[in-house]
Amino acid sequence: MNVEVRLFATFRNGRFKKKNIEIVENETKVKDLLNELGIKEEEIALIIVNGMHSNVDRKLEEGDTLALFPPVAGG
Amino acid sequence: MYGYNGKYLRVNLTDGQIKVEDLNEELAMKFIGGRGLGTKMMMDEVDPNVDALSPENKLMVMTGPLTGTPAFTGGRYMVVTKSPLSGTIASSNSGGFWGAELKSAGYDAVIFEGKSEKPVYLSIEDDKVELKDASNLWGKYVSETTKELTKDAPKGTKVLAIGPGGENLSKIAAIMNDEDRAAGRSGVGAVMGSKNLKAIAVKGTGKVKVHDEAKLKELTKEKLAKIKENGVTGEGLPTYGTAVLVNILNELGSLPTNNFQKSQxxxxxxxxxxxxxxxxLIKNTACYRCPIACGRYVKMDDQEVGGPEYETLWAFGADCGLDDMKAIIKANYWCNEVGIDTISAGSTIAAAIELYEKGFIKEEELDGLKLEFGNGASIAEWVKRMGHREGLGDKMADGSYRLADGYGKPEFSMTVKKLEMPAYDPRGVQGQGLTYATSNRGGCHVRGYLVSPEILGLPEQLDRLSSEGKGTWGKIFQDLTASIDSLGMCLFTSFALGAEDYADYYNAICGTEHDANSILEAGDRIYNIEKLFNLEAGIKPEEDTLPKRLLEEVIPEGPSKGNVSKLSEMLPKYYAERGWTKEGIPTDEKLKALGLK
Known part of the structure; x- marks a missing residue:
C-alpha cells in the first residue's frame, strides 16, 4: 500500500519533492508519516490530501496524495 | 499635523500652473489618506461620468499618513483616478521608494488636472517644483526614462514613469516607479499618458513629523517581533516571495488554466x-522600511531583472498554458519596460489564444506570430505589440473585454467590470469569487483577499468550496484592506498584524485616537464612497457578477471538479452585512451612519 507524498518550499531541504511511501491501509495517519519524515506538527501550515485541506489525524488510503506546506503566502 | 505633511501639490497641465494647497484636515481624519481621501477628493472635484482619458479627469497621486514614516512597509502610494478600463474609481497601489520620497519632499499628494500640449515631466526637489520638457523621453522605455531622469539629478532621486503603453493610451497601462514596481491595475498609466505627462522625479530632504516618538520606538520593536515571528512574513515570503502560491493553488485544483477553461x-x-x-533567483529585495523583502531579482540571460510575482507567473504561465519560466521572466520584463499590467496582459493573451483557437481571430491578423497555449517563444513579443499597439496588439492593448467583445464573444473575457481577474478560480475558492464580484475596481484579489482564510487558513481555515459565512468575511477583509491601503502600509503586513496594530501606528504617528473598530469603520466608509462614485459613474449594481463561464460551466477535472461559483448564494448575505439594499445599493441609513450623507 502506497501513498504519494509531495513536499513544498523549505520542507524539500534535505528531503525530496515527491516520493511514494508505504502505509498500512486504514491505520497510518498523516501524523505517523510526519514522524517518518522528521517534520514537526507545528512546522506545518497546510496539509492537503487529494486536493482538499486535511489534518494530522486523517487516515490514509492506497493511492492518496499527501501534500505538505510550511507557512507561506503571496498575493 | 503629524504624519501628514498637511499640504499637497496641484498641477494644472493645461496652463502649467503649480500650486501648493493645504490638506483638508477634517477630510483627512474621516478618509485617512491615499485610497480613501483620494476617492473623496475625486467625488468632490470630478464628475464621475467624465471620459477617463479626457483633460477633465484628474490624476491623484496620493500617499497615506504612514507613508514615509518609520512604520514598517510605510512606503506605499496610490493612484486615484477614474479608470479608462472599467469606468469605475481606480485606486492603484505601489511600493518601492517613490511614495516615501514624496513625503520627504513635503507633500502628501500631487493632483494633476487638464492636459499638457507637449510631453512634460514634473521635477520635485523639496519646494522647487517645475514642469519640464519631456519630448526627448517620449517613446522611451521605463528603465531608460528612469536612468535619464536620475543621471544629472540629486543623488537619491526617485522616478515614477509611464512607458509606451501609457503613452499609447493602452487601457491596461501601468504607472511604474523605481523601474520595476507598478501601480499596475485599472489602466492608470493611460490616464497619465492622456495628459502628456511622462514622469515625476522627486527628491526630498525633509522628515515627516511624528506625534509620539517614544511610543513609536516601542511599537517598532513590538511590530517587528510580530512580523519576524510569523511564519508567513518571517520566513515564507522572504524565502520564496509570492510565487510559492503556484503549487498550493495547483494542488487544490484552483489555478485557472488556459483562460479558465481548466483549473489545474x-x-x-x-x-x-x-x-x-x-x-x-539572484537575491530578494525590499521596499521602503520592509522587513519582509518579498521582491525578487532574477536571472534573464546575462541580465539581472525584477522577477515575476505569483500573479504574473500565473497570467503568462498557467493561464496561457505555458510552463516556460524563462519566457515568463521575459514577458514580465517587457511589461515593466512598456508599462502594462502583467495580470491584464497575460489574461488578455489567454483570451486572444482562445478566440484564435475557436476561429474568431483569423490567421492573417497574427502577422506571422504564433498565438497558442504553451508557446513561450512568442509571448514577450505579444507584450511588446500590446505596448506599442502593433497589429493585433492594438486591439489587445485595451484588455480582454474589448478584444473579445469586438469579436462578438465577450464571454471569453475573464473579467469583472472589464478588469481581468487574477490567479484564483472562484469556482474553487468561493469567497474570493464574492470579493472579485463586489470589488469596487473590478476583478481584483487585493480588495478582500479571502484566499487567506480559504486557502492558507489565516487567521482560520474556512471551507473553500462552501458559500457559508463568506459575506461576513468578505466585508471585514474589504474594510480592513481599504484602511491599510489608505494608511500607506503594505497589505502583506496583515498576515502578521491586525486592525489594532494599524490603529497603534496611526495613533502614535498622527496623534489620532483609533482602535480596531474605528479602523474597520473607516474602511467601511471608504468602501461605501467608492461604491457611490461607481453608481454615479453609471456602473450598474448587477455588474457585481462573474463571467458566465464561472457561474455556469463546472470545473472539468481535478480536486475542485464539478463546482461552479455559488455567487447568487453569497451576494444577498454580503449586501445585508454591508447594510445595503438587496440590489446592492447603500441605504440612506447606512450612509448617514458613516457620515456620508
Whole structure:
C-alpha cells in the first residue's frame, strides 16, 4: 500500500519533492508519516490530501496524495 | 499635523500652473489618506461620468499618513483616478521608494488636472517644483526614462514613469516607479499618458513629523517581533516571495488554466516559487522600511531583472498554458519596460489564444506570430505589440473585454467590470469569487483577499468550496484592506498584524485616537464612497457578477471538479452585512451612519 507524498518550499531541504511511501491501509495517519519524515506538527501550515485541506489525524488510503506546506503566502 | 505633511501639490497641465494647497484636515481624519481621501477628493472635484482619458479627469497621486514614516512597509502610494478600463474609481497601489520620497519632499499628494500640449515631466526637489520638457523621453522605455531622469539629478532621486503603453493610451497601462514596481491595475498609466505627462522625479530632504516618538520606538520593536515571528512574513515570503502560491493553488485544483477553461496545470512545478528560487533567483529585495523583502531579482540571460510575482507567473504561465519560466521572466520584463499590467496582459493573451483557437481571430491578423497555449517563444513579443499597439496588439492593448467583445464573444473575457481577474478560480475558492464580484475596481484579489482564510487558513481555515459565512468575511477583509491601503502600509503586513496594530501606528504617528473598530469603520466608509462614485459613474449594481463561464460551466477535472461559483448564494448575505439594499445599493441609513450623507 502506497501513498504519494509531495513536499513544498523549505520542507524539500534535505528531503525530496515527491516520493511514494508505504502505509498500512486504514491505520497510518498523516501524523505517523510526519514522524517518518522528521517534520514537526507545528512546522506545518497546510496539509492537503487529494486536493482538499486535511489534518494530522486523517487516515490514509492506497493511492492518496499527501501534500505538505510550511507557512507561506503571496498575493 | 503629524504624519501628514498637511499640504499637497496641484498641477494644472493645461496652463502649467503649480500650486501648493493645504490638506483638508477634517477630510483627512474621516478618509485617512491615499485610497480613501483620494476617492473623496475625486467625488468632490470630478464628475464621475467624465471620459477617463479626457483633460477633465484628474490624476491623484496620493500617499497615506504612514507613508514615509518609520512604520514598517510605510512606503506605499496610490493612484486615484477614474479608470479608462472599467469606468469605475481606480485606486492603484505601489511600493518601492517613490511614495516615501514624496513625503520627504513635503507633500502628501500631487493632483494633476487638464492636459499638457507637449510631453512634460514634473521635477520635485523639496519646494522647487517645475514642469519640464519631456519630448526627448517620449517613446522611451521605463528603465531608460528612469536612468535619464536620475543621471544629472540629486543623488537619491526617485522616478515614477509611464512607458509606451501609457503613452499609447493602452487601457491596461501601468504607472511604474523605481523601474520595476507598478501601480499596475485599472489602466492608470493611460490616464497619465492622456495628459502628456511622462514622469515625476522627486527628491526630498525633509522628515515627516511624528506625534509620539517614544511610543513609536516601542511599537517598532513590538511590530517587528510580530512580523519576524510569523511564519508567513518571517520566513515564507522572504524565502520564496509570492510565487510559492503556484503549487498550493495547483494542488487544490484552483489555478485557472488556459483562460479558465481548466483549473489545474500540468506544468505547475516548472513555474513555481520553488523552481524560481532554485534556478533563477539572484537575491530578494525590499521596499521602503520592509522587513519582509518579498521582491525578487532574477536571472534573464546575462541580465539581472525584477522577477515575476505569483500573479504574473500565473497570467503568462498557467493561464496561457505555458510552463516556460524563462519566457515568463521575459514577458514580465517587457511589461515593466512598456508599462502594462502583467495580470491584464497575460489574461488578455489567454483570451486572444482562445478566440484564435475557436476561429474568431483569423490567421492573417497574427502577422506571422504564433498565438497558442504553451508557446513561450512568442509571448514577450505579444507584450511588446500590446505596448506599442502593433497589429493585433492594438486591439489587445485595451484588455480582454474589448478584444473579445469586438469579436462578438465577450464571454471569453475573464473579467469583472472589464478588469481581468487574477490567479484564483472562484469556482474553487468561493469567497474570493464574492470579493472579485463586489470589488469596487473590478476583478481584483487585493480588495478582500479571502484566499487567506480559504486557502492558507489565516487567521482560520474556512471551507473553500462552501458559500457559508463568506459575506461576513468578505466585508471585514474589504474594510480592513481599504484602511491599510489608505494608511500607506503594505497589505502583506496583515498576515502578521491586525486592525489594532494599524490603529497603534496611526495613533502614535498622527496623534489620532483609533482602535480596531474605528479602523474597520473607516474602511467601511471608504468602501461605501467608492461604491457611490461607481453608481454615479453609471456602473450598474448587477455588474457585481462573474463571467458566465464561472457561474455556469463546472470545473472539468481535478480536486475542485464539478463546482461552479455559488455567487447568487453569497451576494444577498454580503449586501445585508454591508447594510445595503438587496440590489446592492447603500441605504440612506447606512450612509448617514458613516457620515456620508
Amino acid at each position: 496545470f500540468n506544468g505547475g512545478e516548472e513555474i513555481s516559487g520553488e523552481t524560481l528560487a532554485e534556478k533563477y
